[in-house]
Amino acid sequence: MAKKTVKVQLFRSPIGAQPKHRASxxxxxxxxxxxxxELEDTPAVRGMINKVHYLVRVVEG
Known part of the structure; x- marks a missing residue:
């Protein structure tokens, strides 16, 4: 069985973001x-995506 993955795209610059968000x-x-x-879909990865949701997009396909 293949592991679930999620594709994440950085669409805004993290320059003005908080240091913890830049680290995420x-x-x-x-x-x-x-x-x-393309990353493995784990709770840790989902948490990082949720933390910086205003900087990244989850792309389909």
Whole structure:
């Protein structure tokens, strides 16, 4: 059985964000604008996405 994954895209710059939020973006592996990462769908990853929901998008497909 394949593991569930989620694709996350950084669509806003984290420059003006709080330091903890910038660390969450880095923890998701996002370093450049419009970069998309496919990550394992775990509660930890979902928590980081929820924390920086205003900086990232969950893309379909």
């Amino acid at each position: 973006v880095k923890g998701l592996g996002l370093t450049k604008m419009n970069q998309v990462r």
